[in-house]
Amino acid sequence: xxxxxxQNENTVEKEAAQNRVCIxxxxxxxxxxxxxxxxxxxxxxxxxxxxxxxxxxxxxxxTKQKVGSLQVSPVGNPGMPMPNILGMIPGMTAMATRMMxxxxxxxxxxxxxxxxxxxxxxxxxxxxxSTSMPLLGVNKEDLIPEVEDIIGAATFLGLSQGGQTIFI
Numbered sequence: 001x002x003x004x005x006x007q008n009e010n011t012v013e014k015e016a017a018q019n020r021v022c023i024x025x026x027x028x029x030x031x032x033x034x035x036x037x038x039x040x041x042x043x044x045x046x047x048x049x050x051x052x053x054x055x056x057x058x059x060x061x062x063t064k065q066k067v068g069s070l071q072v073s074p075v076g077n078p079g080m081p082m083p084n085i086l087g088m089i090p091g092m093t094a095m096a097t098r099m100m101x102x103x104x105x106x107x108x109x110x111x112x113x114x115x116x117x118x119x120x121x122x123x124x125x126x127x128x129x130s131t132s133m134p135l136l137g138v139n140k141e142d143l144i145p146e147v148e149d150i151i152g153a154a155t156f157l158g159l160s161q162g163g164q165t166i167f168i
Contacts, residue, residue, distance in 0.1 A: 018162060018163065019047065019048050019049055019163070020048065020049045020050075020051065020159070020160070020162065020163030020164070021039075021040065021043040021048045021049070021050050021051070021163060021164050021166065022050075022051045022052075022053065022156070022159060022160035022163055022164065022165045022166070023036050023039060023040050023050070023051070023052050023053070023165075023166045023167075023168060024053050024055060024058075024156075024165065024166070024167045024168065025052055025053065025054045025055070025058035025061065025168050026055050026056045026057065026058045026167065026168065027056075027057055027058055027168060028057040028058050028059070028060040028061045028066065028070060029057075029070060029071060029072055029073055030070040030071055030072045030097060030100055030101070030112065031072050031100065032058070032168050033058070033061045033070055033112055033115075034104075034109075034112065034115065035168055036052060036058075036166075036168045037112075037115035037116075037118070037119060039166060039168075040052055040119060040124060041115065041118050041119055041122060041124070044119065044122035044123060044124050045122060049123075049125075049163075050119070050122070050123075050124040050125065051124070051125045051127060051156070051159050051160070052119065052124065052125065052126045052127065053127045053129060053151075053156045054126070054127065054128055054129060054132075055129035055131070055132045055153075056129070056132050056135075056136075057136075058168075059128060059129055059132045059133065059136055059138055060136065060138070061112070062126070062128050062138075062143050062144055062147055063138060063142045063143060063144070064142060064143070064144055065142065067112060067113055067116065067144050068111070068112065068113050070097075070112055071093050071094070071096075071097040072093070072096040072097045072099075072100045073093055073096070074092050074093060074095075074096040075092075075093075113144075116144065116146045117146065119146070120146050125148050126146050126147050126148050127147070127148060127149055127150070127151045127156060128143055128147050128149070128150045128151075129150075129151070129152070129153070129156075130150045130151060130152045131152055131153060133150065
C-alpha cells in the first residue's frame with residue numbers, strides 16, 4: 001500500500017510540474033514586461049501554475065517607483081516602426097513609449113500595473129530575485145505589494161523543474 005501511495009504522489013507532482021509555466025523577466029522595459037504578462041496571464045487563464053521571476057533589469061519593474069512608468073527603447077529594437085538610427089535622437093524613447101502606451105489604450109490592453117493585479121487575481125506567483133536586489137540597490141520596501149516573495153536562482157530553478165521555462 002505504501003508503494004502505491006508514493007507512486008500516486010509522484011504522478012501528481014509530475015502532472016503539477018508539467019502544468020507549470022515559469023517566466024524569467026530579465027528586462028524592465030514596457031514591451032518586455034508586457035510580453036511576459038501576455039504569455040503568463042494567458043497560461044494562468046488556461047489553468048497553468050504560473051511563476052514570474054524578475055531578475056536583473058526586470059527587477060526594476062517590481063519597484064513602486066518604476067512600475068507605472070516603464071519605457072520602450074527604440075534603440076536595438078528592430079520591431080519598432082522607425083529606423084533604428086532614429087532611436088539615438090533625444091526624446092525618441094519618450095516618443096516610442098507614448099506610441100506604445102497609445103496603442104495599448106486604443107486596443108484596451110491593460111497597463112502594466114493592471115497586468116500585475118490580473119496576474120495575482122489569476123493565482124500567479126511573482127518572485128523578486130534576491131541576488132539582483134542589492135546589485136541594483138532595490139530594498140524590500142521598494143517592491144510593489146503584488147510581489148509574493150524574494151527568492152534566489154536556486155529556489156526558482158527548483159520551482160521550474162519539470163515545467164516550461166520562458167526567458168524574456
